[in-house]
Amino acid sequence: MSAKKTLFEKIWNAHLVAQPAGRSPIIYIDLHLVHEVTSPQAFDGLREAGRKVRQPARTVATVDHNIPTEPRGTPITDLIAARQIAALQANCKEFGVRLFDMDSPEQGIVHVIGPELGLTQPGMTIVCGDSHTSTHGAFGSLAFGIGTSEVEHVLATQCLAQQQPKTMKIDVRGRLADGVTAKDLALGIIGQIGTDGASGHVIEYCGDAVRSLSMEGRMTLCNMSIEAGARAGMVAPDETTFAYVKGKRFAPQGKEWESAVDYWRSLPTDEGAAFDKVVEMDAAQLSPFVTWGTNPGMVAPVTGRVPEVGSLGDSERRSTELALQYMGLEPGKRIEDIGIDRVFIGSCTNSRLEDLRSAARVAKGHHVSAKVRAMVVPGSQTVKRAAEDEGLHQIFLDAGFEWRESGCSMCLGMNPDILQPGERCASTSNRNFEGRQGRGGRTHLVSPMMAAAAAIAGHFTDIRDWKFR
Amino acid sequence: MKPFRTHRGLVAPLDRINVDTDQIIPKQFLKRIERTGFGQFLFYDWRFAADGKKSGDFILDEPRYAGASILVAGKNFGCGSSREHAVWALADFGFRAVISSSFADIFANNSTKNGFLTVLLREDEVGELMRRAREVNDYQLTIDLEQCEVRDDQGFCTKFPIDDFVRHCLLNGLDDIGLTLQHEAEIASYETVHPPPSALQARHP
Ligand code: SF4
Numbered sequence: 142m143s144a145k146k147t148l149f150e151k152i153w154n155a156h157l158v159a160q161p162a163g164r165s166p167i168i169y170i171d172l173h174l175v176h177e178v179t180s181p182q183a184f185d186g187l188r189e190a191g192r193k194v195r196q197p198a199r200t201v202a203t204v205d206h207n208i209p210t211e212p213r214g215t216p217i218t219d220l221i222a223a224r225q226i227a228a229l230q231a232n233c234k235e236f237g238v239r240l241f242d243m244d245s246p247e248q249g250i251v252h253v254i255g256p257e258l259g260l261t262q263p264g265m266t267i268v269c270g271d272s273h274t275s276t277h278g279a280f281g282s283l284a285f286g287i288g289t290s291e292v293e294h295v296l297a298t299q300c301l302a303q304q305q306p307k308t309m310k311i312d313v314r315g316r317l318a319d320g321v322t323a324k325d326l327a328l329g330i331i332g333q334i335g336t337d338g339a340s341g342h343v344i345e346y347c348g349d350a351v352r353s354l355s356m357e358g359r360m361t362l363c364n365m366s367i368e369a370g371a372r373a374g375m376v377a378p379d380e381t382t383f384a385y386v387k388g389k390r391f392a393p394q395g396k397e398w399e400s401a402v403d404y405w406r407s408l409p410t411d412e413g414a415a416f417d418k419v420v421e422m423d424a425a426q427l428s429p430f431v432t433w434g435t436n437p438g439m440v441a442p443v444t445g446r447v448p449e450v451g452s453l454g455d456s457e458r459r460s461t462e463l464a465l466q467y468m469g470l471e472p473g474k475r476i477e478d479i480g481i482d483r484v485f486i487g488s489c490t491n492s493r494l495e496d497l498r499s500a501a502r503v504a505k506g507h508h509v510s511a512k513v514r515a516m517v518v519p520g521s522q523t524v525k526r527a528a529e530d531e532g533l534h535q536i537f538l539d540a541g542f543e544w545r546e547s548g549c550s551m552c553l554g555m556n557p558d559i560l561q562p563g564e565r566c567a568s569t570s571n572r573n574f575e576g577r578q579g580r581g582g583r584t585h586l587v588s589p590m591m592a593a594a595a596a597i598a599g600h601f602t603d604i605r606d607w608k609f610r
Numbered sequence: 611m612k613p614f615r616t617h618r619g620l621v622a623p624l625d626r627i628n629v630d631t632d633q634i635i636p637k638q639f640l641k642r643i644e645r646t647g648f649g650q651f652l653f654y655d656w657r658f659a660a661d662g663k664k665s666g667d668f669i670l671d672e673p674r675y676a677g678a679s680i681l682v683a684g685k686n687f688g689c690g691s692s693r694e695h696a697v698w699a700l701a702d703f704g705f706r707a708v709i710s711s712s713f714a715d716i717f718a719n720n721s722t723k724n725g726f727l728t729v730l731l732r733e734d735e736v737g738e739l740m741r742r743a744r745e746v747n748d749y750q751l752t753i754d755l756e757q758c759e760v761r762d763d764q765g766f767c768t769k770f771p772i773d774d775f776v777r778h779c780l781l782n783g784l785d786d787i788g789l790t791l792q793h794e795a796e797i798a799s800y801e802t803v804h805p806p807p808s809a810l811q812a813r814h815p
Contacts, residue, residue, distance in 0.1 A: 290694060574630045576632060
């Protein structure tokens with residue numbers, strides 16, 4: 142075996158607790174994030190078996206998926222959602238788990254608050270009963286989503302029995318042009334390798350285009366690794382990472398900080414370490430993207446067109462036809478000619494301060510089209526306060542956007558924020574599956590800038606030609 | 611967990627690729643706090659019209675597939691969210707296994723925890739089974755986990771790959787948590803060297 146190791150291998154090896162013969166290795170989990178939708182059955186399982194949460198200190202919960210985004214204090218009218226939230230509150234109390242509840246000033250989408258509170262740190266293993274846990278890999282941690290049985294497993298043992306995934310390097314050379322964001326990079330990658338292109342692999346994103354992204358951009362990129370089928374996505378930690386983590390509430394302090402940083406510096410992939418798969422891309426080839434279909438790999442440049450089906454193979458043609466039918470689009474239609482009804486700026490992909498800043502820059506001095514309803518949902522209460530301190534909310538409100546409380550909101554529409562049948566939405570979220578944002582709703586995934594511009598124009602428009610005021 | 615050894619049952623073909631978990635169980639049904647009762651909501655948006663009436667044109671509602679326990683589907687089955695509710699819904703509906711040429715990782719993982727089998731075959735084999743399930747009335751398959759074999763009565767017989775340990779757990783219906791806890795000593799010694807960060811140990815309200 143070669144002594145040269147990838148970032149992934151270093152973290153994996155450092156967390157191996159046991160390697161029973163003929164069985165999956167057992168790895169230790171540093172941080173377990175919990176939310177209301179995928180945890181109730183896991184806590185029930187613990188109770189039934191008479192088990193405790195092994196490491197309450199390493200377990201952190203919040204409510205995000207189905208809470209309303211009306212002003213806090215408005216009663217929850219959806220009784221089943223209310224029951225799920227109440228179950229999490231009771232479970233956290235019973236098992237001694239820290240909860241950032243509805244009324245907490247630090248509540249937010251689980252993948253937004255982890256980094257924001259400094260819970261997420263390089264070199265860690267992080268899991269959550271949510272596929273977009275891959276977001277935390279932006280810090281050079283190994284972070285992945287698990288199902289409810291595994292949530293119970295981690296609660297009970299602080300470990301997981303896991304097959305070692307394969308590694309994949311995505312090397313993005315050059316730099317992204319103005320108006321082309323981390324979201325477009327993510328969509329461009331999925332468009333190229335497909336929604337199962339990274340199945341069974343952990344992706345490490347490398348190259349100048351990735352290195353020059355801010356932490357927020359890296360989170361957007363790693364967030365959508367799951368849409369490429371990957372187990373996780375990661376970016377090696379560097380000065381940008383350390384500067385972000387430093388001083389955060391749960392970050393190491395003083396002496397502990399120094400030794401943590403020393404360790405983190407040892408994590409990046411060794412020169413010459415081998416990956417199971419390598420993909421190379423040129424950032425200069427990317428443009429702002431818009432998805433036209435019902436999975437995130439169905440994507441076209443904003444200057445492009447919805448595909449013609451004639452040239453496709455059998456199964457691709459069938460799924461393309463089904464997608465176009467669902468989306469109400471004719472083959473060959475120009476992307477810029479697609480008119481929209483709704484805009485959603487939010488979700489764990491694009492609801493951080495930088496995302497809101499970039500959308501506000503586009504919106505400033507303009508007004509949302511009369512036929513569009515647009516909403517901005519900050520990822521967390523902390524993001525919301527910071528945005529308000531900068532006056533971003535005022536820019537949005539003046540431009541005719543709604544400014545709401547934090548949560549997952551219309552990303553999956555488990556709360557009252559949903560699309561009506563046939564409504565077409567430009568969304569900064571990560572999934573455009575049928576019915577994702579409401580039954581019969583049609584979702585086009587875009588960056589925050591592209592979403593803001595579409596809100597104003599009433600149709601998709603190339604942000605590179607935008608008149609900023 | 612319910613052990614899986616050999617299962618014979620009626621096969622239903624779902625000729626779609628990239629069937630995602632939002633389709634398998636739409637999010638409005640994720641709010642239950644139990645593990646049971648999800649079967650009625652399986653593929654809800656495909657099976658029911660907006661007013662809650664059965665639309666009747668979905669494959670699983672065709673009378674000839676009533677009681678099917680094996681689903682054959684296109685590649686990348688179970689992609690999307692980590693919701694284990696997708697597996698609970700399939701199992702609760704009466705399925706014991708899905709056959710496809712690829713599965714999303716988390717879905718496949720969740721399946722094994724519920725005694726539910728994801729059977730990986732080549733794309734041409736999946737196509738062939740799909741064809742037989744459409745053309746042959748009451749088309750039955752046997753999935754034999756002891757032999758790692760899928761076979762029918764018309765001469766189709768093929769092996770499928772599966773991780774040894776996963777197979778062992780499925781065959782014996784073993785509880786993962788119990789297995790991991792056999793390593794209590796190793797976990798405890800790991801924890802002695804790696805205590806939780808001090809910031810997290812501080813008491814919280
Ligand atoms: S914002 Fe959307 S994708 Fe992210 S955790 Fe919430 S529901 Fe999942």
